[in-house]
C-alpha cells in the first residue's frame with residue numbers, strides 16, 4: 153500500500169494552502185466584523201475577485217468538465233483541495249462550478265441554466281426539503297399539476313441554501329402521487345420571475361437559508377430537468393456528492409483549530425505551569441489529532457472510490473458521520489482549552505462552533521447516516537470484514 157501523494161497532488165496542496173493563507177485568510181477579521189453587524193461576510197464582488205485570482209492559478213471549475221472550461225481535477229484532488237479551503241471560515245468557494253445535476257440539462261437548458269451558473273452569471277438553489285419532509289425526503293408534498301404546456305406548482309420548501317439569492321431553483325415536486333419517490337417526483341428549473349417568493353430563515357450560524365413559497369407558479373414544460381418522474385434520483389445524486397466534501401472541509405477547520413489550541417496551551421500559565429503540561433489538556437490534543445487523521449482516511453477512501461467510478465455511498469456516509477462529529481468534538485475541546493476566551497467573540501472559535509453544528513444535520517443527519525450504514529450491513533450489501541479491493 154502506498155500512501156504517498158503524487159507530485160501533482162502535492163503541488164496542488166501547496167498552491168492552495170498558500171492561496172488560502174495569503175489571499176483568503178486576510179479577510180477573516182473583516183468577515184467576523186461584517187457578520188457580527190448583520191452583513192454577509194464577503195460581498196459578491198469580493199468573492200468574485202478571489203475566484204478570479206484562483207482562476208489565474210488554474211483553479212477554476214475544479215469539478216467542471218474541460219469542455220465547459222473547467223479543470224476537472226477529480227474527486228481525490230477535490231478532497232485534498234477542500235481540506236485546505238476548510239482551514240478558513242471565510243465563505244469562499246472556487247468559481248466555475250455548477251450543481252452536478254445541471255449536467256442533466258438538455259442543450260437548450262444548458263444555455264439558460266448550466267453555462268450561466270458555471271460562468272457565475274446566474275445562481276441556483278437546490279429545493280427538496282419541505283416543512284413536512286426533511287430526512288424523509290420521499291414524503292415531499294409540493295404538487296405539480298399539468299395544465300396544457302405548463303406545470304402548475306404549489307407548496308413550500310424550507311431551509312434552502314441560497315434560496316434568497318438564487319435566480320432560479322431546482323425544485324422537486326410530485327407529478328404522480330401514486331408513484332411518489334418511485335417515479336412520481338420531477339425536478340423543475342424554476343426562474344424566480346415565474347413567481348416564487350423567498351423568506352430568509354435566521355439560524356444560529358452565518359448560514360441563512362430560506363423558505364420558498366409556490367402559489368400557482370406556472371412552469372413551462374420545457375423546464376423539466378431530465379425526465380418527468382426522474383426527479384428523486386437526481387435529488388439523491390445531488391445530495392450524495394456533498395457527503396464527503398463536508399468532512400473534507402472539517403479536516404481543514406479542525407487542524408487550524410487544533411493548532412490554535414496547541415499554541416494557546418503552551419502559552420497559558422496556570423498554577424505556575426503552562427496548561428500544555430497538564431494531562432487533561434494533552435489528552436484533548438491527542439484525541440483531536442487521532443480523530444482528524446481517521447477522518448482524513450475515511451474521506452480519501454470515499455473520494456478514491458468515486459474517482460474509480462465505484463459505489464462510494466457506504467464510505468461517504470461513514471466519512472460524513474465521523475467527520476462532522478469529529479469537527480464538532482475538536483472545536484468543543486479547542487474552545488475548552490481556551491477557557492473563557494474561547495467563549496468570546498474576540499476569537500473565531502465560537503464562529504466555527506456555530507457553523508459546524510449544521511454539518512451534523514444537512515446532507516443527511518447523523519441518524520440518517522447511521523441508518524444507511526446499518527442497513528447496508530444488515531442487508532448484506534456491505535459485509536463486515538470484507539476483504540478490500
Ligand SMILES: Cc1cc2nc3c(=O)[nH]c(=O)nc-3n(C[C@H](O)[C@H](O)[C@H](O)COP(=O)(O)OP(=O)(O)OC[C@H]3O[C@@H](n4cnc5c(N)ncnc54)[C@H](O)[C@@H]3O)c2cc1C
Pocket residue numbers: 278279280281285286287288310311312313314355359361510513514515516517518519520523
Ligand atoms: C442551514 C441549513 C441548510 C440547508 N440547506 C438545504 C438545501 O439547500 N436544500 C434542501 O433541500 N434542504 C436543505 N436543508 C435541509 C436539511 O437537509 C434538513 O434539515 C435535514 O435533511 C433534516 O431534515 P429535518 O430538518 O426535516 O429534520 P427531521 O427529518 O424532522 O429529523 C428530526 C430528527 O429526527 C431524526 N430522524 C429522522 N428520521 C429518523 C429515523 N428514521 N430514525 C432515527 N432518527 C430519525 C433526525 O436525524 C433528526 O435528528 C438545510 C438545512 C439547514 C439547517
